[in-house]
Amino acid sequence: MKKGLIVQKFGGSSVANVERIKNVAKRVAGYKKSGYDLVVVVSALGDTTDELIELAHKVILEPPEREMDMLLSTGEQISVSLLAMAIYKLGFEAVSFTGAQGGIITDTSHTKARIIEINTDKIKKELRKGRIVIVAGFQGATLNQDITTLGRGGSDLTAVALAKELRADECQIYTDVDGIYTADPRIEPKAKKIDFITYDEMLEMASLGAQVMQARSIEVAKKFNVPIHVRSSFSRLCGTMILKEVKRMEEVVVSGVTLNKNEAKITVCNVPDRPGVAARIFKDLSGSGINVDMIVQNVSHLRQTDISFTVSKADVLRAIKLTRSVAKSIGAGEVLEDQDIVRVSVVGVGMKSHHGVAAAMFGVLAKNKTNIEMISTSDISISCIIQRKFAESAVRALHEKFKLAK
Amino acid sequence: MKKGLIVQKFGGSSVANVERIKNVAKRVAGYKKSGYDLVVVVSALGDTTDELIELAHKVILEPPEREMDMLLSTGEQISVSLLAMAIYKLGFEAVSFTGAQGGIITDTSHTKARIIEINTDKIKKELRKGRIVIVAGFQGATLNQDITTLGRGGSDLTAVALAKELRADECQIYTDVDGIYTADPRIEPKAKKIDFITYDEMLEMASLGAQVMQARSIEVAKKFNVPIHVRSSFSRLCGTMILKEVKRMEEVVVSGVTLNKNEAKITVCNVPDRPGVAARIFKDLSGSGINVDMIVQNVSHLRQTDISFTVSKADVLRAIKLTRSVAKSIGAGEVLEDQDIVRVSVVGVGMKSHHGVAAAMFGVLAKNKTNIEMISTSDISISCIIQRKFAESAVRALHEKFKLAK
Numbered sequence: 009m010k011k012g013l014i015v016q017k018f019g020g021s022s023v024a025n026v027e028r029i030k031n032v033a034k035r036v037a038g039y040k041k042s043g044y045d046l047v048v049v050v051s052a053l054g055d056t057t058d059e060l061i062e063l064a065h066k067v068i069l070e071p072p073e074r075e076m077d078m079l080l081s082t083g084e085q086i087s088v089s090l091l092a093m094a095i096y097k098l099g100f101e102a103v104s105f106t107g108a109q110g111g112i113i114t115d116t117s118h119t120k121a122r123i124i125e126i127n128t129d130k131i132k133k134e135l136r137k138g139r140i141v142i143v144a145g146f147q148g149a150t151l152n153q154d155i156t157t158l159g160r161g162g163s164d165l166t167a168v169a170l171a172k173e174l175r176a177d178e179c180q181i182y183t184d185v186d187g188i189y190t191a192d193p194r195i196e197p198k199a200k201k202i203d204f205i206t207y208d209e210m211l212e213m214a215s216l217g218a219q220v221m222q223a224r225s226i227e228v229a230k231k232f233n234v235p236i237h238v239r240s241s242f243s244r245l246c247g248t249m250i251l252k253e254v255k256r257m258e259e260v261v262v263s264g265v266t267l268n269k270n271e272a273k274i275t276v277c278n279v280p281d282r283p284g285v286a287a288r289i290f291k292d293l294s295g296s297g298i299n300v301d302m303i304v305q306n307v308s309h310l311r312q313t314d315i316s317f318t319v320s321k322a323d324v325l326r327a328i329k330l331t332r333s334v335a336k337s338i339g340a341g342e343v344l345e346d347q348d349i350v351r352v353s354v355v356g357v358g359m360k361s362h363h364g365v366a367a368a369m370f371g372v373l374a375k376n377k378t379n380i381e382m383i384s385t386s387d388i389s390i391s392c393i394i395q396r397k398f399a400e401s402a403v404r405a406l407h408e409k410f411k412l413a414k
Numbered sequence: 415m416k417k418g419l420i421v422q423k424f425g426g427s428s429v430a431n432v433e434r435i436k437n438v439a440k441r442v443a444g445y446k447k448s449g450y451d452l453v454v455v456v457s458a459l460g461d462t463t464d465e466l467i468e469l470a471h472k473v474i475l476e477p478p479e480r481e482m483d484m485l486l487s488t489g490e491q492i493s494v495s496l497l498a499m500a501i502y503k504l505g506f507e508a509v510s511f512t513g514a515q516g517g518i519i520t521d522t523s524h525t526k527a528r529i530i531e532i533n534t535d536k537i538k539k540e541l542r543k544g545r546i547v548i549v550a551g552f553q554g555a556t557l558n559q560d561i562t563t564l565g566r567g568g569s570d571l572t573a574v575a576l577a578k579e580l581r582a583d584e585c586q587i588y589t590d591v592d593g594i595y596t597a598d599p600r601i602e603p604k605a606k607k608i609d610f611i612t613y614d615e616m617l618e619m620a621s622l623g624a625q626v627m628q629a630r631s632i633e634v635a636k637k638f639n640v641p642i643h644v645r646s647s648f649s650r651l652c653g654t655m656i657l658k659e660v661k662r663m664e665e666v667v668v669s670g671v672t673l674n675k676n677e678a679k680i681t682v683c684n685v686p687d688r689p690g691v692a693a694r695i696f697k698d699l700s701g702s703g704i705n706v707d708m709i710v711q712n713v714s715h716l717r718q719t720d721i722s723f724t725v726s727k728a729d730v731l732r733a734i735k736l737t738r739s740v741a742k743s744i745g746a747g748e749v750l751e752d753q754d755i756v757r758v759s760v761v762g763v764g765m766k767s768h769h770g771v772a773a774a775m776f777g778v779l780a781k782n783k784t785n786i787e788m789i790s791t792s793d794i795s796i797s798c799i800i801q802r803k804f805a806e807s808a809v810r811a812l813h814e815k816f817k818l819a820k
Binding site: 026029030060063064066067068071072074075076078079081082085086088089090092093094096097103104106108109153154155 | 432435436466469470472473474477478480481482484485487488491492494495496498499500502503508509510512514515559560561
């Protein structure tokens with residue numbers, strides 16, 4: 009019985025060794041047996057990508073990006089061929105493709121390429137033959153057939169883009185957790201798995217530190233309305249469905265609490281309060297490829313103000329150096345850094361139509377004796393920068409307050 | 415100053431680790447600096463290919479060959495990208511290609527594909543830009559863009575075929591020995607490096623156990639008259655030039671002595687002496703892909719004869735099984751095996767016009783108290799199967815007799 013097409017994506021931890029690859033093969037074969045057509049996207053085995061990066065760095069600290077892509081793309085090529093073999097062993101026909109063979113055409117921005125087109129002819133041809141098609145995640149090729157990679161988490165993007173292009177009924181993202189949780193269960197043991205979540209909520213969750221799925225791929229899923237099912241490769245349980253709209257039995261204001269420990273705060277003191285001065289600081293940072301996240305500027309007094317902002321910890325050294333040089337040239341004062349901060353956020357589409365979430369959040373943090381250093385809000389989230397030592401207790405207190413364990 | 419084009423091939427031991435890759439890069443860059451255009455063919459790092467085969471066998475004992483090629487081809491893709499990085503670090507521009515990107519088009523015989531065409535447009539374009547082009551050895555792609563491999567030693571073939579197609583001035587084969595020797599220096603310390611050797615002699619040497627270069631690639635070099643220079647990647651010395659004709663100062667009858675320990679002897683006793691019986695035995699063996707090397711049949715008496723032949727040790731179990739079943743069906747007697755034999759050969763184009771080499775060889779072996787079990791001759795070689803215990807002393811005695819240490 010023909011049941012439709014499913015795109016499945018298995019991350020590195022799901023294929024970390026031969027035993028796990030065989031497990032993945034069993035799961036894929038099970039779906040095939042029950043009547044589905046299958047396109048399977050696979051990441052590199054376990055830590056292969058990191059090992060290859062390390063190998064390259066033994067040769068040269070800043071490898072040419074084209075060659076880096078040539079090197080890294082071997083990781084997924086190994087996993088797709090091994091998975092095809094494992095499926096073949098179970099008596100099913102499978103064929104593996106590199107990104108290039110799978111028709112994934114990208115621009116020429118090596119190491120962070122964007123998909124510009126997918127030519128699914130070859131994939132469709134193999135599906136028509138009844139074969140399970142396995143495509144290397146994270147990679148593609150330029151029109152000139154140079155191999156490219158899509159950046160960290162790029163396998164999610166491969167899966168979502170293929171699901172869109174092939175009009176798949178579902179895109180299943182297999183990972184090492186059961187789904188999306190109301191909070192990190194390692195911090196809040198009462199955290200519950202969320203059965204349904206909207207693209208927008210998931211986007212906030214992803215960009216705010218829930219590292220289950222790459223943010224870019226959720227954007228693409230949202231744009232083309234691709235139904236996503238995030239679930240564990242180690243259990244048969246249903247995970248979290250990510251959809252456009254979620255009809256909930258009762259009104260839920262807040263869907264989850266997230267924590268991001270990867271940011272650092274930079275403060276420029278005594279900035280002259282003249283038009284264009286803030287622009288100057290952030291122009292230089294963005295020109296160097298540094299993403300600035302939250303920005304807070306205090307009300308000015310005495311024609312001087314303090315400007316604080318957060319950047320990823322990975323960029324903090326470069327950011328401080330740049331900011332110090334700008335601060336000097338604009339006549340500002342000291343530049344301070346604080347790596348001991350975290351961002352705690354509450355996320356939920358219910359907030360749109362609900363006032364008082366911010367007040368409730370601040371109240372909880374105050375009760376928890378937690379000083380709020382910066383605040384940022386969106387339609388469906390509120391984030392606070394707080395000292396790291398309060399991180400876990402803040403998550404638990406917010407989880408409790410918004411009744412997420414109900 | 416423009417000096418012409420050299421194709422260089424570096425084997426797995428030449429790129430076994432990052433330090434060696436850096437050494438290869440220095441050598442390549444040196445040639446570039448002195449004015450040559452360069453196309454560099456690289457094998458997989460050290461034992462990578464064997465490790466990948468082992469990995470596949472953990473998944474399935476007989477992997478589908480298409481997927482095996484997909485897997486194995488990653489080995490060279492890793493080495494070409496790392497070598498490009500290492501060259502880049504020395505301040506030269508390099509670009510790496512997979513076999514497919516390098517335009518190597520093969521038939522669809524996965525794991526032992528044959529090159530049917532090379533489209534050198536991309537390589538030439540990069541050479542015109544002044545770049546060093548690095549091509550993954552051992553691999554190509556079908557017209558349908560499926561990845562193929564060329565079989566063991568296939569990187570030599572890639573190099574020779576590219577040298578032919580690009581009309582290179584020389585094809586340099588870098589290996590872990592200084593060149594071709596008059597005998598294995600581990601057996602005969604007086605063995606001398608041969609400066610010049612003909613394709614025909616080298617073909618005999620290669621197929622007779624001197625494992626420096628793949629036989630198929632020498633055939634191609636001979637067919638298209640590609641000058642080959644076999645040399646060490648660890649020294650700057652000149653190695654052995656393989657050419658069509660070699661003008662030698664004085665007449666050399668024998669160029670070298672080779673030893674092959676990889677054969678086993680099978681004897682079918684009491685074979686009925688009827689037409690077609692021998693054909694039956696060897697048809698079944700060749701049908702199973704088993705190469706039979708030497709064949710000896712004794713003069714028949716009493717309407718029965720013994721037939722002996724040699725096969726590669728890797729095939730011996732299968733060959734015996736097959737032969738036993740044929741022997742039964744044709745009414746022959748016992749099938750005996752002997753794995754304790756070696757083949758010792760003398761090779762040299764001078765033999766063509768020189769009688770008495772065979773007699774001299776047999777004389778030496780007799781003096782050495784070595785029984786000759788089988789004999790086979792060609793235009794430029796004579797081979798004897800002898801017991802393994804005499805192998806080394808036979809090589810040394812023949813080396814001495816034909817004055818190869820002169």
